[in-house]
Amino acid sequence: MKTTIANVSEFEGKTVTIGAWLANKRSSGKIAFLQLRDGTGFMQGVVVKNDVEEDVFNLAKNITQESSMYITGTIVEDTRSPLGYEMQVQEIELIHEAVDYPITPKEHGTEFLMDHRHLWLRSKKQHAVMKIRNEIIRATYQFFNDNGYVKVDPPILTGSSAEGTTELFHTKYFDEEAYLSQSGQLYMEAAAMALGKVFSFGPTFRAEKSKTRRHLIEFWMIEPEMAFVEHEESLEVQEQYVSFIVQSVLQNCKLELETLGRDTSKLENIKAPFPRISYDDAIELLKEKGFTDIEWGEDFGAPHETAIAESFDKPVFITNYPAEIKAFYMQPHPERPEVVLCADLIAPEGYGEIIGGSERINDLELMKKRYEQHELTGEAYNWYLELRKYGSVPHSGFGLGLERTVAWLSGVDHVRETIPFPRLLNRLYP
Known part of the structure; x- marks a missing residue:
């Protein structure tokens, strides 16, 4: 048999x-x-x-x-x-019969292993990481399907930037300009206006010349969007979702976590609710921790996020960032228009931001002003503006980076090991 x-x-x-x-x-x-x-x-x-x-x-x-x-x-x-x-x-x-298999039980350098990624995937630890990645994806579908979300697939080729940044891969779409998607969010907002609660899961691309252990050029995002859901409700969805996938991995990937030598005691505590700290308080906390040169209005880098996370034993939400350092579509705080109703979820143990989310602007006139401030002109964004013109409602959403989440739950140091074939600044092979 x-x-x-x-x-x-x-x-x-x-x-x-x-x-x-x-x-x-x-x-x-x-x-x-x-x-x-x-x-x-x-x-x-x-x-x-x-x-x-x-x-x-x-x-x-x-x-x-x-x-x-x-x-x-x-x-x-x-x-x-x-x-x-x-x-x-x-x-x-x-x-x-395999002859002269290149990856032997001895130690090999990272570049050698990356050059042979198609074979390195066969190793016990890489196998374990891929199984954990698969479990996170399986649990994601279960969580959103069980909670009434509809899976929607946004396009990968787009005519505009989702966040107004320059870190885009440009291509020709016949006789038009086009870009590889850096987020499906704008399209998911349109889907939410049609279907209520939606989520997408697909590849995104950032032409960011970064070599850190947290960055990939091509990575996968889970992006839910919810009509009639305000910021605080969205935070509750995020912490419930993250708790669900962590507990699913603990339950269904015991052998893989053991193979990787993961300290599961640190994961067993990951259950909602999660602590929250405002951007203002985070600035003060960083100054107390020795980051004396950080000023209000600056974005946080990896060392800042790690220092903040060290004060908590669960993922922590950093809320209400300055509007100037966040995307054009984020809803201003009703009492403090200089900050927006947003949050980044920072994973423990130095794994950094795994979720970025916000309530979206739903007022047509305010969105028009944002268009002017960010110079979002032309026909490429007209359809997005029309979502505020025809039956606008409060709505919120977020994006979870799959590879950073896999790295955190697996306990591996670098996101290059959390995707089957990583695309890095210096790597397009194999």
Whole structure:
């Protein structure tokens, strides 16, 4: 009977066949230990010389790393294994012999591993990170589907910038100017006016020449948008959503978190509500922590966000930033028009901002003024203005960066390991 490593617990004491690759091996005289992987997980196969045909044992001793095979044997309990089971091997059918596999069990430099990303993905830790990424995506769909949101797919090619910045990838769209999307938000606002509560999940692109461990050129965003929802309600949705995905990863990725050596005690505490600190108070906190040159009106960098997060054991909302340093579409505070109804959610342990969100301007005349201030002229933005002209309502939304969230929950240092094929300032291969 054919099965997968993920399902071997259903076949204890039974003989099964698994299609697998050899991740590693070691031999001890009359026993060969094969570290097998099949995409669903990792498992040890034990080949005992006296229990198999001579050619099977010789193959087990000589098979090379990443060779593929059909391997048949009995599944037995093994309490020492993270999986809890191993295979007592009876037969091996070699499918393809891999020769001189470049990624050996020794240490390799980051650039070498990135050049071989197509193969590095096979390693146990990279496999674990990708499984955690998948669980976050699965839990995201569950959370929003269960709460009445409709999935909407905004375009990747756009005729304008979502945030009025210059960090865009320019391209030609036949005889028109076009850009790769840096956010689906504007389109999601239109969708919310049609469908109430919506969310998108897709790639976004920032032509930002940054080399930090938190930045990618191409990354994936989850962007909900909600009609008739004001700022405070949006914050509650955000903390409930983040709590849900964290607890889902803890419940469904125990083996992967263990593989990565993640301290799960720090994640078990991640449950709503989350603490909140105003931008004003954050400035004062930073000055107390030694950032004496930070002034009101300046945006926060990675060291500032880390210092603020250190004061809390959960993600923390920084609210009400100055309007001058935020996007044109954010609703001003009703009592302080110099700040806007927005929040950034900062992850613990130095992982930085994982969510940016705000209440959106719903007044037509105010949005016209913002257009003038930000020089958003031309037909490219007319449709967005019309959302305020025909049945405008209070509405809010946010965007969660998937890769930063994966990095935080996995405990990996750099976002380049949290996406299958990272696009970095100096990397477009493989």
